[in-house]
Amino acid sequence: MLEKEKNEGGQVNIAAAGPHKAKLHWAIEDLTNECKLQGIKIKTGVEANADMIAELKPDAVIIATGGTPIRPKSIKGIDSKNVVTAPEVLLGKVDIKNSRVAVIGSGLTGLETTEKLNENGNTVTVVEMAKEIAGNAWFQFVDDSMSRIKPYGTVFLLDTKLEEIDESGITVTSDKGRKTQIIPVDFVVLAMGVRPVNGLEKELKAKGINAVAVGDASHGGTIGNATQSAFKAAMEI
Secondary structure, three states: OOOOOOOOHHHHHHOOOOOOHHHHHHHHHHHHHHHHHOOOOOOOOOOOOOOHHHHHOOOOOOOOOOOEEEEOOOOOOOOOOOEEEEHHHHOOOOOOOEEEEEEEEHHHHHHHHHHHHHHHEEEEEEEEEEOOOOOOOHHHHHHHHHHHHHHHOEEEEOEEEEEEEOOOOOEEEEOOOOOEEEEOOOOEEEOOOEEEOOOHHHHHHOOOOEEEEEHHHOOOHHHHHHHHHHHHHHOOO
C-alpha cells in the first residue's frame, strides 16, 4: 500500500477533524492494525506514479487516491486570497477567528465546518444552491449538527447561487437570478464537494495494468459509499 501523506486514513482524517467526530480515527486505527496483522506493507510519504507501480508488476491495482475540493472556475474571484476550502479549516491548516465568513455549501462537510467556525467566534453565512440544508444527508446527522449551529444565529441562504467573490465580500443571486445580494465577508470557505483524483487509472491501463478507482477517486460520496466500492473491487480481483 502506497500513501502520499505522512499518515494513513486519507479523507477519513478530514471527516474525523469535524466537531464531535474524533472517534472516526478508530476506523483508521482498526483497519491499519488489520493490515499489519495480514502482513500488508504500508509505505507512507510516497506519491505513486505509473512507472513506480509498473515496476512492482502487480496483477491488479486499486486506486483510492480520493478527491480534491471543487473550485468552479466559472465563479469570478474563486482563486482570491480570502478563499479557502473546508478541509483546510477542519484540519487546522487555516485558522479563522472573529471574522465574517461565508461557507459555500451546506452538506455535512459544510455544516461541520460551520460548527468549527462558530466555535472560533466567527459570524457565518451559509450559501446553498439547493432548497434544503444537506438534502442528501441522513436527517439525524443534520438535526444533530443544526442543534449546535442554531444558537450562534448562523444565516442560511437556500436556493441561492454564488456568483462572484472579491476582497470585500460575495455576490449571490436567488429567485432564479432575479434577485442579487452583496454580502460583506472577510473569508469564503468552499464546501462544494470533491472532484475525483484518478489520473493514475488511465495511465496504468495504458500500460496494460488492471486498475480500478474506488471511493472519491471514482466519484464523490460518503464513507459508506467508498467502503462499499472498495470491497466490491477487492472481491472482483
